[in-house]
Amino acid sequence: MVERALPEASVSSAPIAGAAPRRGASIWSALLAEPRVVIAGGFLVLLALAAIFAPLIAPHNPLEQDLMLNTLPPAWVDGAEPGYLLGTDSLGRDLLSRMIYGGRVALTVALVAAFAAGLIGTVLGLLAGFFGGWIDAAVSRLIDIWMAFPPVLLSILLVAVIGTGLTSVILAIVVIDWTRFCRVVRSETLQQARMDYVDAAVVLGTSRWRILFVEILPNLLPVVVVLLSLEMGIAVIVEAVLSFVGLSVSSDMPTWGGLIAEGRQIIYQAWWVLVFPLVLLFATVLAFNQLGDGLRRLVDPVLLR
């Protein structure tokens, strides 16, 4: 009961075989039963498109300063300038364009960090769960040590050691969060390895590596996808936090956290510089979370009770 209470732990209890009948034609009706997957997923696709095609979509150059046009309010407020939909910051830079370009950094970090953490955690979890023995002992010990090390401590230490920048942010997230994947994948692999189809494959003379990566791994993918989605939400937050305190990318690159930090400075003169990026961050984090949660329910019929 306690284990199920936490979202990250509850992913593990899924009997994956149950997802099979939902494949094929019924996938659309399954999606309709879980509308938040569609809503959250749709929002994130739009966000990704805006980030990819930022130079085409953004109404202005995000770095272009015009001190004559500083702290313009959003278009629907008195004193606004048409063409600056969400207003400008203290240097006269267009807020909407900066938010769109900031999405590039946020989504890059989310994708790269989550996939790298997922890859390392999944491979180690598979090996530990399937081969057992000293590999399992070593990986489990490593996870224990990692869990004893509080994440904040680790991230402060990491940023202090490797310095600021996009790579450091991604590296910090990967180093801290690979255990999230490893723990779940390890216990899932343990369960799968006991199933009949694995025994059948052994009898047929399939090699152990083939069993692990061709037979077992596909059954774990739904769980990994759920974890990936949740991890991307976490990565977006970490990037925002680090850029908020000025420990992420250099300051000439717009980031959501950087915009929020600037907005915090001039909150009484220009509330919009804080509010709009904050709303966008909130929506993005919630979308990743709801997508992960919705996917979890789709692949885990037990939770639908």
Next chain:
Amino acid sequence: MRVPFLAVLPWRSLLLAMVTLFGVAVVSFVLLRVVPGDPIAMMISPGASPEDIMRLRASYGLDRSIPVQFVIWLGHAVTGDFGTSISMRQDVMHLIAGRLPATTELTLLALVIALVLGIGTAVLSTLSRRKLVGAAIENGNGILLAVPDFVWALTFVVLFGVAWQILPISGRIDPRISTDFATNFVLFEGLLRLRPAVVGDVLAHMIMPAFALALPLAAVIMRVLKGALEAEGQQDYALLAKIRGRSKLRITLQETLRNALVPTLALTGVQFTFMFGGTVIVERIFSYPGIGNLAIDAVINRDLPLIQGLILVFGLIFILINLAVEASFAMLNPRLRHG
């Protein structure tokens, strides 16, 4: 029912904790020594000669090997001497000791808020027969679990600091209020000395950061406690009480809540250490003068002695919290008491 505290103190864990702390010290020391960037380079004036640099290097002991440096540092550290902060030119221990009370008060207030909110909503949703109330609490809980303290803190700044200006958005106490206190525990000492003006002002400064820290923790407490309450409600003793005609309210408050709190408490302890980590960013947002804010300044200024000291203090706090949880866990659950 009461047992002496020493009997339940997990000595084995204490030993393990010492080993962990030593490990944290070694790892952080070694990592911080391989940092690219010379701490001396940040301290010297532009016209310094190579001899000056060598002398400065020797005076800080930076010309020795890393193991030797560690032994020297450890010898000082066990006496509470963590050296001098490079960026603030003050004793590290003195700096941290001055900031620690603010963070302690903030996290304890946040913990109280989280426990009240979490336990309250869990009991409420267990008792409520209406589907609407249950669904509302469940959905609210889902959002609280997803949204981090960082976002709450900024949302509060906008709502209660700017849109509706009822609370101060930075600092710990209005500088115009005089505090001739002996300690830096302004809230506690204000309460003890019965100074309502001080207490009121400090609380007004703390309420937003405390709530920002408390909300995610409250969501976790609520989720765990609700599950535990449901499980306990299916136990024989609870069913028996039901058959005997006790109301659901009485069964929950008198019978099941006590047992359900045990697993909840264990998890709260772990989550509380995460909340302590959250102070780093929340204190930054509210310019609250605690050790979290200090930590960010230390990293930005690459102030190695200060970072080193803070990492150890954070590590020590995490370990103390875990020990306290284990001890109170054993007190609540007699089955865990080992001879």
